[in-house]
Amino acid sequence: GESVGLHLPTLSVQEGDNSIINCAYSNSASDYFIWYKQESGKGPQFIIDIRSNMDKRQGQRVTVLLNKTVKHLSLQIAATQPGDSAVYFCAEGGATNKLIFGTGTLLAVQP
């Protein structure tokens, strides 16, 4: 299928290691943040979200950290698996219903 990962920042990890993907967001008024996973030829798939009144939220094998002071968001994936290989986007939302997406990071998991 076609690639969505051309010319993107790439994070290469070994299977079983933990992965940390970082994102800087642009609008200090944003109050909702989402991480999406996108595989080749597919639409973005929701992973985890967090509201601006929180600084950490955990899901299954994933944790999102929010630092509003420096407008930074991170996604931590524990025990990374080959199926985690994809492009990861952060997105921010605010008063309107539209999301603003970051540039994306290609996660490559080496077996």
Place this chain on the structure above:
Amino acid sequence: GAGVSQSPRYKVAKRGQDVALRCDPISGHVSLFWYQQALGQGPEFLTYFQNEAQLDKSGLPSDRFFAERPEGSVSTLKIQRTQQEDSAVYLCASSQGGTGFSYGYTFGSGTRLTVV
């Protein structure tokens, strides 16, 4: 249906041709969004519907782009006189809620448009 369905999956258009891209949202979802994703980049907002009302079309790049959702379910994105810079994946998303982000988006797989 179980997910957001988009058709066609791929579309090749000659420059100057008109195209129509279809989105079938999840049944009962109030909100519908169109995004454009250029190769290697994140999706960019085009337009937003709440039921049949187009509440935000600020992201449409030119007046060649037109979207409609006449009965509050299926939506069509039309691009007139296509140009090479229109080549991209066009993503549709729907959500249950009417305002805010109380309900998450679900994206379709997109339509890849190539203008030659």
